[in-house]
Amino acid sequence: MSTYKTEGIIIRRSHFGESSLILNVYTKDFGKVEAVARSARKAKGKLKGHLELFLLSDFVFAYGKSIDKVANSFSLENYENIKNNLNISFGTYYILELTDRITENGYRNERMYYLFKETMKFLNSLATDNALKYYLTIIQYQINVMQLSGFFPEINKCVVCKEKIKLEENHFSFFHGGVIQKKCLCNDVSAIGIDNDVIKIMRLLKINKSNVDEYKNSIKDNIKIIEKLKVKKKIIFQLIKLINQFIENNIEKRINSVDFLMV
Ligand SMILES: [Zn+2]
Structure with a gap:
């Protein structure tokens, strides 16, 4: 055998x-x-x-x-601590389902593996009452799993006119795949309003490293950032929903456990 x-x-x-x-x-x-x-x-x-x-x-x-x-x-x-907290369990089920949906059988991706493993480890280490860190851990996973899968929304330039995004009034266009300025909104009436903190956090937590060791260090740096970051719950939920929707559109699959995340 x-x-x-x-x-x-x-x-x-x-x-x-x-x-x-x-x-x-x-x-x-x-x-x-x-x-x-x-x-x-x-x-x-x-x-x-x-x-x-x-x-x-x-x-x-x-x-x-x-x-x-x-x-x-x-x-x-x-990772037995995960089982002891209902919220962290729901978050972990989401991480597992997202990983299952976004990956294809037989494609080795070492950076994705370390991102996944470190995320599981960190979720297991979280104190049961720390909802903010727990949500930020999920968001940093969403951001980087999407980046490693080869699709990421445009967050630096307006998706219509290509002008550099100013942190003024901005919207997000699923149709064009990224941030759209107010003055270009007529190009996508279905675009949704977003806070500039959503753009800032996506920029902050996105890892741009192709070398595996550098990538591993960046995951550790991200975890240090998550330990200190203060973000409003409204922004957290905007991020989770927006990124999940963007991922679902790209992979053309639904991720069911997202429904249990934001309760
Ligand atoms: Zn524009």
Whole structure:
């Protein structure tokens, strides 16, 4: 049986048959892997307990004809604090679903993997009562996952006339894919009003590094920024909604767990 080994985190877990599971795992070396774990839900199965959500694990996969199989799994870290707080759990489900929807099977992307892993780690480390940091962590993930996926809204120049955006009255055009000035609004009547803080935070948290080590350092810098940043709840919700909508339009898929985020 030919196998491959890698580190990863389960992003989707669904029951299959009487006692098996189908998993989507986001991995360091192979991107998203879809695999079946036979008998994983049996009380005495060797994989029992190793294939839960919120675990960082080493996986051994075996190549299969139609779908690969989980041959073995050992958990390395347990992000168990996530389970203890309802809000953080909802946020993490959103991160998992977003990662699942935005990635294709088999595309390795090391920067995306580290962004995802560090985000999970940081969410796990958050104090249960810190809603602001929790929301900002989700926003910084949305911003960078979108950037790494090859689409990002234009936030520096007006999408219609290409003039540099001044922090005056601005709107956002989903149709043109970015910020639109007031004087160009007649080009998209469906554009929505946005606060300039939305633009500023997107600029602040977006990472522009192609080198993996530099990218990792930038994630750490972003986490330091999140520790200190003060943002109004109104701006937080504008950011989450706007970016989620922009992502959904680009990938042409709905991300259902967004509905539980802003309650
Ligand atoms: Zn313009």
